[in-house]
Amino acid sequence: MDLSFRFDRWFDRLPASPRDAGTVERVVVRPGPGERETPDAIRVSPAAGVEGDWWPNDPDGSAETQVSFINVHVIHSLAGEARRAPLSGDNVHVDLDLSEANLPVGTRLRIGSAVFEVSDAVHRPCAKFVERFGPIAAKRVARATRIGLRGRGVLCRVAQAGEVRVHDRIVVERPASPPDA
Secondary structure, eight states: OOHHHHHHHHHHTSOOOOSSEEEEEEEOBOOSTTOOBOOSEEEEETTTEETTOOSOSOTTSSSOOSEEEEEHHHHHHHHSSGGGGGGGOOSEEEESOOOTTTSOTTOEEEETTEEEEEOSOOOOOOHHHHHHHOHHHHHHHHHHHHTTSOTTOEEEEEEEOEEEETTOEEEEEOOOOOOOO
16 A cells, blocks of 8 residues: 555645735744743744744754744644644744745745745654654655655744734745746
8 A cells, every 4th residue: 555645645635725825823932841832923033033932943053944834734633633733843833835836945934024034944853743743643744745745844044033923914925036048
């Protein structure tokens, strides 16, 4: 039996998200290990990532992994209930198509007064993700990521400091295509 087909069907059954303008459904701050807060708004900056978030926002020194985004339909399907969704650890839960085809590296996301830029860092399920949601969930998001759907979400850097609120509109600004040579 082809297991990849089973995982692809899971993703295909999720509600479709908008491509050009989405919404923020939840914001999450991790004030300490294992702790989650879901305020109405977060402040972000190029220097600190999500203000008040303990997670090392720049583990590799590149500032490419400051803020993590996850699709709300993906995390709700894995968490089983909305109250468990913040356990993913992602800072911004969105109703937006996060696929590589829709948000190539360099795409800017304008949300509230903040601007984010999609990085080339791959967001993979960690051991805590597997512990909280199970190995099948980790396999599903890993498979979706391998085929360009970014099942685990997308990592961004903060291009402009600002505030992001629940229900804010997300405006997608894709990089200009290079002229034909």
